[in-house]
Amino acid sequence: MMRGISFFLYLLGLVAVGSHARQEDALTRLYNAKSNRMAEIDTNFYNELRVIDESKVIPQEGLKEKDKIEKLPGQPYVKFSQYGGYVTVDEKAGRAFYYYFTEAEHSQQSAPLLLWLNGGPGCSSLAYGAMQELGPFRVTSDAKSLYRNPYAWNKAANVLFVESPAGLAHTILHHNKKANTTIINLKGIIIGNAVINDFTDNIGMYDYFWTHALISDESIENIHKHCDFSPSNVTTQRKECVNAMDEADANVGPIDIYNIYAPICLSSNLTTKPKKPSLIIDPCSDFFTYTYLNTPEVQKALHANVTGSLNYTWEPCSDILTTWGDSPSTILPLLKEFMANGLRVWVFSGDTDGRVPVTGTRYSLNKLKLPTKAKLYPWAVKGEVGGYSIVYEGGLTFATVRGAGHQVPGYQPLRALTLIQHFLDGITLPKAQS
Numbered sequence: 001m002m003r004g005i006s007f008f009l010y011l012l013g014l015v016a017v018g019s020h021a022r023q024e025d026a027l028t029r030l031y032n033a034k035s036n037r038m039a040e041i042d043t044n045f046y047n048e049l050r051v052i053d054e055s056k057v058i059p060q061e062g063l064k065e066k067d068k069i070e071k072l073p074g075q076p077y078v079k080f081s082q083y084g085g086y087v088t089v090d091e092k093a094g095r096a097f098y099y100y101f102t103e104a105e106h107s108q109q110s111a112p113l114l115l116w117l118n119g120g121p122g123c124s125s126l127a128y129g130a131m132q133e134l135g136p137f138r139v140t141s142d143a144k145s146l147y148r149n150p151y152a153w154n155k156a157a158n159v160l161f162v163e164s165p166a167g168l169a170h171t172i173l174h175h176n177k178k179a180n181t182t183i184i185n186l187k188g189i190i191i192g193n194a195v196i197n198d199f200t201d202n203i204g205m206y207d208y209f210w211t212h213a214l215i216s217d218e219s220i221e222n223i224h225k226h227c228d229f230s231p232s233n234v235t236t237q238r239k240e241c242v243n244a245m246d247e248a249d250a251n252v253g254p255i256d257i258y259n260i261y262a263p264i265c266l267s268s269n270l271t272t273k274p275k276k277p278s279l280i281i282d283p284c285s286d287f288f289t290y291t292y293l294n295t296p297e298v299q300k301a302l303h304a305n306v307t308g309s310l311n312y313t314w315e316p317c318s319d320i321l322t323t324w325g326d327s328p329s330t331i332l333p334l335l336k337e338f339m340a341n342g343l344r345v346w347v348f349s350g351d352t353d354g355r356v357p358v359t360g361t362r363y364s365l366n367k368l369k370l371p372t373k374a375k376l377y378p379w380a381v382k383g384e385v386g387g388y389s390i391v392y393e394g395g396l397t398f399a400t401v402r403g404a405g406h407q408v409p410g411y412q413p414l415r416a417l418t419l420i421q422h423f424l425d426g427i428t429l430p431k432a433q434s
């Protein structure tokens with residue numbers, strides 16, 4: 001870990017997999033697993049202590065240079081360095097995390113370090129965060145080359161993408177406390193379109209559907225009347241509730257629920273010639289990324305699948321994990337813990353995401369009952385309203401990103417970069433002038 005560098009943790013609630021034919025909705029799978037075995041959900045998860053055994057930390061010399069990525073196939077020239085490779089977690093068990101690191105474009109030494117983790121659950125930070133959201137490159141529609149994302153977040157920070165380790169911020173706080181010193185100077189955490197509190201998230205999703213004209217009056221009335229999403233009752237929904245939810249799903253129809261106003265992907269085929277590079281992610285970009293990252297030369301350049309012995313294709317979301325025993329029904333206690341430890345906590349929400357929508361996020365944050373420091377106001381970027389923000393006492397900022405779906409930086413790159421820049425600088429978003 002780089003010394004003296006401020007460390008920010010970024011967590012995205014989950015990623016859009018709706019347009020990907022191979023993928024189920026990973027979040028729905030999680031909810032189903034949870035609601036079938038709700039009694040076993042361990043809400044003490046946050047108290048679990050993981051202790052680092054210092055004797056098992058292997059020497060680090062030369063590892064960074066070894067992981068330097070010379071150039072990715074089809075990549076345009078860039079001035080910053082990139083690294084990728086595995087961090088061994090348990091050699092005997094063959095367990096390792098894959099990481100991809102892009103240095104900041106300017107002032108690498110003084111720029112903060114931002115860790116990006118995608119949710120899913122089980123989805124890849126490389127597939128989504130790096131290649132379809134905030135990374136420096138996007139994959140062309142022929143899956144043969146890369147083009148620059150002009151609003152990549154390594155304009156503002158050194159960005160580290162890691163494949164889904166759990167419970168990280170809490171672990172860092174714990175180790176700092178245990179060592180009675182700042183091992184990792186964790187400064188803040190920002191989460192976007194994230195599952196926060198099942199009860200309010202669920203109702204919020206259906207209320208979003210209705211307020212955005214996706215479901216009928218009867219559907220929402222029946223859901224309100226017959227469904228009980230509270231943790232103690234979620235497993236025993238009445239028949240009327242199940243019917244109402246089924247009717248709502250049928251009402252919504254085949255839209256991209258992760259961005260309700262976006263076009264859907266109509267063909268998984270690559271194009272023979274690359275389409276004109278687009279600032280906003282293509283609805284089919286999952287397929288471009290899938291093919292690119294499964295190209296042997298690309299894996300070689302990324303120092304991934306080094307032994308070549310992984311006898312399956314790389315997938316953007318893993319469906320290996322199908323049973324979940326350690327997913328709490330709420331992370332509100334975690335947010336409180338972060339605030340109590342003086343961390344900067346931001347929650348943002350792309351306001352056209354229908355799957356983990358702004359409505360649910362607002363209901364969930366309202367559960368914290370925090371006093372307001374700055375009332376809701378429109379925030380500005382380049383003369384436009386980028387979204388709306390509220391600042392709460394206790395170190396919490398909430399901001400919407402106007403016109404962004406679930407993968408916020410993929411749909412509103414400039415607004416997302418503005419948001420992250422302000423988060424990193426620790427300043428509130430500028431107010432739009434009327």
Ligand SMILES: *[C@@H]1O[C@H](CO)[C@@H](O)[C@H](O)[C@H]1NC(C)=O
Pocket residue numbers: 180
């Ligand atoms: C933690 O460190 C501070 C000073 O650095 C010291 O005063 C304090 O006694 C330490 N606490 C424990 C529990 O070791």
Ligand SMILES: *[C@@H]1O[C@H](CO)[C@@H](O)[C@H](O)[C@H]1NC(C)=O
Pocket residue numbers: 228230232233
């Ligand atoms: C939960 O279920 C119990 C028993 O079925 C019922 O008495 C209670 O009212 C329900 N809770 C809510 C909030 O509806």
Ligand SMILES: *[C@@H]1O[C@H](CO)[C@@H](O)[C@H](O)[C@H]1NC(C)=O
Pocket residue numbers: 266267269
């Ligand atoms: C996709 O590719 C298949 C196989 O090459 C072809 O049969 C099909 O017509 C293509 N679909 C579209 C929409 O181009």
Ligand SMILES: *[C@@H]1O[C@H](CO)[C@@H](O)[C@H](O)[C@H]1NC(C)=O
Pocket residue numbers: 294296299305308309310311312313314
């Ligand atoms: C790893 O590389 C081998 C050989 O190129 C390839 O057959 C396999 O699909 C790759 N595994 C993954 C997970 O991409």
Ligand SMILES: *[C@@H]1O[C@H](CO)[C@@H](O)[C@H](O)[C@H]1NC(C)=O
Pocket residue numbers: 311
């Ligand atoms: C992949 O390799 C593992 C271990 O070498 C083996 O157990 C498994 O059956 C293989 N799977 C396929 C689909 O070949």
